[in-house]
Amino acid sequence: MVQLQRPEFVWYGGRIARWEEATFHVSSEALVRGLNVFEGLKGFWQPDGRFGIVCLREHYDRLRRSARLLHIPLDESYEEFAAAHHELVGRLATPDREMWIRATLYVEEGHWGEDTVSNLVLTAFHAARGLPDPIRVGVSAWRRAADSALPCRIKTSPNYEVARLARIEGRQHGYADMILLNPAGRVAESTGACVLVVADGAVATPPAWEGALPSITVDVIEALCADLGIAFTRRPVEHSELKTADEVALVGTLADVTPVVDVDGFRFDEHPVVDRIAARYLAAVTGVEPHPSVPLTCADDVERSRDVAGTS
Numbered sequence: 001m002v003q004l005q006r007p008e009f010v011w012y013g014g015r016i017a018r019w020e021e022a023t024f025h026v027s028s029e030a031l032v033r034g035l036n037v038f039e040g041l042k043g044f045w046q047p048d049g050r051f052g053i054v055c056l057r058e059h060y061d062r063l064r065r066s067a068r069l070l071h072i073p074l075d076e077s078y079e080e081f082a083a084a085h086h087e088l089v090g091r092l093a094t095p096d097r098e099m100w101i102r103a104t105l106y107v108e109e110g111h112w113g114e115d116t117v118s119n120l121v122l123t124a125f126h127a128a129r130g131l132p133d134p135i136r137v138g139v140s141a142w143r144r145a146a147d148s149a150l151p152c153r154i155k156t157s158p159n160y161e162v163a164r165l166a167r168i169e170g171r172q173h174g175y176a177d178m179i180l181l182n183p184a185g186r187v188a189e190s191t192g193a194c195v196l197v198v199a200d201g202a203v204a205t206p207p208a209w210e211g212a213l214p215s216i217t218v219d220v221i222e223a224l225c226a227d228l229g230i231a232f233t234r235r236p237v238e239h240s241e242l243k244t245a246d247e248v249a250l251v252g253t254l255a256d257v258t259p260v261v262d263v264d265g266f267r268f269d270e271h272p273v274v275d276r277i278a279a280r281y282l283a284a285v286t287g288v289e290p291h292p293s294v295p296l297t298c299a300d301d302v303e304r305s306r307d308v309a310g311t312s
C-alpha cells in the first residue's frame with residue numbers, strides 16, 4: 001500500500017482549513033468533467049533559516065495561462081496567491097524536510113463554460129532533502145495527445161490520465177517513471193517531468209511544441225548550463241536518441257534533476273554532465289549558491305510559525 005501524506009491543513013475557499021473540510025459536491029464540474037488546472041511548486045530551507053519557494057511568480061503565470069485556455073477564472077492576484085502559499089507552508093513546514101505544494105484551481109460551479117466559479121486549493125507535503133536518487137524508466141506505448149486534442153502546454157488533470165496509464169504499464173517492469181512519445185513518435189516528456197538527453201557533452205530537450213509542458217525547471221537549467229559552459233538546445237528528440245545518448249535525466253519541479261540509469265534496459269552507468277547540473281540546481285534552490293534564474297520567495301514569518309506549530 002502506498003503511504004500518502006495527509007497534512008492537517010490545506011488552503012481552501014480563501015482560508016486555512018482542516019484537511020477534512022476541503023470537499024466538493026459530486027455534481028461540481030471539478031468532479032463531473034475533471035475540470036481543474038494546477039501547479040506543482042517546491043520550497044527549500046535557505047541558509048538564513050527562511051523557507052524559500054522557487055519561481056512562485058512563474059508558477060502563477062503558468063496557472064493563469066492554463067486557466068485562460070480552459071475559461072476558468074483565477075480570481076486571486078499574484079500577491080494573494082503568494083500569501084496563501086506562505087501561510088500554508090508556515091503551518092506545515094518542519095525543519096528537516098523540504099516541501100512541495102500543489103496549487104489547484106478547481107471548477108466548483110458552472111455548466112459547459114457558463115457561470116464558472118473556481119476555488120483555489122493548496123495542499124502541501126513534505127519532501128526529502130538532497131539530490132534525488134537515480135531511477136529506471138521505460139518508454140510507454142501510450143502517447144501525449146496532439147495540441148488539437150488536449151494541449152500539453154496546459155497543466156490540467158485530464159493530461160494526467162494517460163500518464164497514469166503509463167505509470168501502471170511501467171510498474172510491472174519496476175520503472176519509477178515512463179517517457180511518453182508524441183503522436184509523431186518523438187520524445188515528448190515523462191509523466192511528470194521533462195526529458196534531457198546528453199550526447200558528446202551537449203544537452204538537448206524537446207520543446208513545448210513536441211508535446212511537453214513548458215517547464216519552469218527547463219528554463220532554469222538552460223540558464224545554469226550557460227554558466228556552466230554546457231551546450232543546451234531545445235530541439236525535437238527522436239525515440240532512438242534515448243537509447244544512444246550518453247546520459248538521460250528527468251527534470252521538473254518535483255523531480256529536480258533526476259539521473260536516469262536505465263531506459264527500457266539500455267544502461268547509463270555514468271552521468272557526469274547530469275551530476276554537474278543536478279548539483280548546481282540544488283545549490284541554487286537551497287540558496288547555497290543563488291542564481292538569478294532561480295527567484296526564491298521567502299516569508300519572514302514562516303520560521304516563527306513553524307516554531308509555534310511545533311509547540312502546539
Ligand code: PMP
Pocket residue numbers: 040189190191192193194212213214215216217218251252253254
Ligand atoms: N511535464 C509534466 C507532465 C509535468 O507534470 C511537469 C511538472 N510540472 C513537467 C513537465 C516539468 O515542469 P516544471 O519544470 O515546470 O515543474
